[in-house]
Amino acid sequence: MTTELLIRPRTLCFRSSLSTGAGLRVGVEGFWLRLGDGLGEVTLLPGFGTEPPERAHAALAEAASALRGSAPPGSPDEVADRIGKIAILRETPATRAGVELALLDAGARHAGVPLAIWLGAELRSVRVNALLTDDEVDALASEARARAQENFDTLKLKVGAQPAERDAARLAAVRAAVGPNTRIRVDGNGAWSEAEARTRLQAFAPARLEFVEQPVPATDFDGLRKLxxxxxxxxxxxxxxxGARDGLFGGKRPAVDVLVFKLPVVGGVLRARRYATLAWQVGVEVVVTSALDGAVSRAGAAHLACTLPVEGPAHGLATGHLLESDAGGYAISHGLCHLPDGPGLGIDPEVLGW
Structure with missing residues (x-):
């Protein structure tokens, strides 16, 4: 079977707006991709590490030209080789991630095995955290209690959109609602200076957080290290x-304790796996998370998570319920993401209207 890259713009709308340290979000722009039987997805987060739409358009056009008429890849190494020959993908991580995923899905489908197995791992269910979205203290506590009763052992909150004392009160309410054993993590989305982050982290200390994600701007590696x-x-x-690699891993010790991989930011499954190997060598843990993207990209992230240690932190892939529509999304229950045993990603292209 020969392939041609098919491209369809898509907008994912949230059921309700989401408050983050970087502002209010109501949806995510991007593209659905199809390459033969393989599915891919481009999620664009300008300002959060991805290319802007016009650059993605150019990259997709170049990728479509380069891949026209090619057969399904025979191995992940062959996927890496094809991606490496498309120069513009080196500078467009979201497009790279989407095109690469379409190739990986096509190759695994052609081999007749789930993508995780094609990558050399075992297919398994993946532990996931629950993202709490209520802003008001009482509603947030109720939401936390409900998620804990659904057997989520890790909860995540967005912080930074409200004053420090308000966020501290929200965290205190969540901790009181779920007790001492549930893990709680927060994400500041780079909202604070190092000095403000210090004040916030001191205020958050009674909540006994698992970790604090991106408390300072993305380029402030020294601030991350000091915190x-x-x-x-x-x-x-x-x-x-x-300069992320030098910023994160240069110096006497890493700048962080945990790396959080979003496929459109890191540049795809294969690049994430290389990054993860480097992280483990210096004692840094790895979490795979959604970019609040669609079912295809989250599926790729779930298969990536299967290649990581089982005993690692919960992954951030239980976000499909935040979207108005989530065709093809994997089932989430009892704090687990359940991967289907079909070939490739296991998502029927017809579900997405192809």
Whole structure:
């Protein structure tokens, strides 16, 4: 079977707006991709580590030309080789992630095995955290209690959109609602200076956080490193800035305790796996998370998570319920993301209207 890259613009709308440290979000722009039987997805987050739409358009056009008439890849190494020959994808991580995923899905489908197995791992269910979205203290506590009763052992909150004392009160309410054993993590989306982050982290200390994700701007690697004296620190958007590898891993010790991979920011499954190997060598944990994207990209992230240690932190892939429509999304129950045993990603292209 020969392939041609098919491209369809898409807008994912949230059921309700989401408050973050970087502002209010109501949806995400991007593209659905199809390459033969393989599915891909481009999620654009300008300002959060991805290219802007006009650059993605150019990259998709170049990728479509380069891949026209090619057969399904025979191995993940062959996928990496094809991606490496498309120069513009080196500078467009979201497009790279989407095109690469379409190739990986096509190759695994052609081999007749789930993508995780094609990558050399075992197919399994993946532990996931619940993202709490209510802003008001009482409603947030009720939401936290409900998610804990559904057997989520890790909860995540967005912080930074409200004053420090308000966020501290929200965290205190969540901790009181779920007790001492449930893990709680927060994401500041780079909203604070190092000085403000210190004040926030001190105020958050009674909640006993698992880690604090991106408390300072993406380029402030020194700030991330210094804040490790107050809490376990995770990098998200920092992974997508120039010089990230030196910034995160240079010096006497890493800048963070945890790397948080969003496929459109890190540049795809294969690049994430290389990053993860480097992280483990210096004692940094790895979490795979949604970019609040659609079912296809989250599926790729779930298969990536299967290649990571089982005993690692919960992954951030239970976000499909935030979308108005989530055709093809994997089932989430009892704090687990359940991967289908079909070939490739296991998503029928017809479900997405192809």
């Amino acid at each position: 490790r004296s107050l809490a376990r620190i995770a990098a998200d958007e920092s992974i997508g800035v120039p």
